[in-house]
Amino acid sequence: MLNTIIVDDEEFARSSLYFLLQENCEGIHISGIAKSVTEARTLLANNTIDLIFLDIAMPGENGFELIPDAQLNNAHVIFTTAYDQYALKAIKANALDYLLKPIDIDELKVAVDKAEKYINVNKKDNYQNESLQNLAVNLSERNEIRKISLPNGQGYSLVNVDDIIHIAADSNYSVFYLQNNDKITVSKVLKEYEEILPDYQFIRIHKSSIVNLNYVKEYNSKNGLEVILKNGEKIAVSRRRAADFSDKIKSYTNIDK
Structure with a gap:
């Protein structure tokens, strides 16, 4: 089971993703739900988290600002975002995956399956997901x-x-x-x-x-x-x-x- 948290400022997005995961992804255990990056940091500090479903655009701190905390806690990220842009190819290259809202059930299953295989393999090597460190830089161009x-x-x-x-x-x-x-x-x-x-x-x-x-x-x-x-x-x-x-x-x- 992957210990997972959901981070999103929108109530509908949080609840709908929670429901989709509960109904369709047996290998996921929801350890917590956060409305902000600040709340997510608390969850990471108090729990062993394998996977984060992370929104990008949130008031206050955006999702990118949680990346250093994810790295320190060896937690991997699947971004959930409302923005379709060419720069999201960088997410595909550096994070486990991204999902465009509204989230499609089949795409969610594929992303979770990929995460389970990837995380379980790399747990053996105590792998640190350093590939996320330049993600915000790679996505700094928003003109696409x-x-x-x-x-x-x-x-x-x-x-x-x-x-x-x-x-x-x-x-x-x-x-x-x-x-x-x-x-x-x-x-x-x-x-x-x-x-x-x-x-x-x-x-x-x-x-x-x-x-x-x-x-x-x-x-x-x-x-x-x-x-x-x-x-x-x-x-x-x-x-x-x-x-x-x-x-x-x-x-x-x-x-x-």
């Missing part, structure tokens, strides 16, 4: 993100990043406005998506707005600096972000040409 999956309360909506027109902050929520006129509200703050989405394509122009430069139709300073999107929406650019926006739109226009 193609899709994200957005938790919607009942599951996940898989969205192409090119279909996102803009994102608006609503208190502790983020509202995604999509090309097909759909609107998805997510219980995460805007800053998390500002850090994840490719910065050559998306820019935060206001404390409450991120826009996709693909959908900028025009911008003017008639009533203060204002962006007009291709769907007709008008969004203000804050004064402190105006210079950055101006530089970014000029650079983007040159690249586009």
Whole structure:
């Protein structure tokens, strides 16, 4: 049996993965569930853990920041992530595997089977999983993100990043406005998506707005600096972000040409 912990800030993700593992993976023993990297460190300190199912994007510390603790405790990692990007090939090369949310049962079984064989073999040699040490560096390029999956309360909506027109902050929520006129509200703050989405394509122009430069139709300073999107929406650019926006739109226009 592999002693396993689940680390994810989303309640639905934690509970659904727990259920999938319990129902489909006999060789897994769930030793604990953590909502944050801090809680995960406590579990690692107090238990002998073989395997961690680790989310990447979490408030506070992200999943990469648990890697040193995983190394010290000889625990191996399967990443669970909402982001489909070419850089995830680095995860495949350095971690045991990664699973894209919403997690597919068959893919989960394959990943667990791989983990069981790998960990059981290397336990004999007291193997230290040093291959994880450069993982964060290998994944530092985020400009290859193609899709994200957005938790919607009942599951996940898989969205192409090119279909996102803009994102608006609503208190502790983020509202995604999509090309097909759909609107998805997510219980995460805007800053998390500002850090994840490719910065050559998306820019935060206001404390409450991120826009996709693909959908900028025009911008003017008639009533203060204002962006007009291709769907007709008008969004203000804050004064402190105006210079950055101006530089970014000029650079983007040159690249586009």
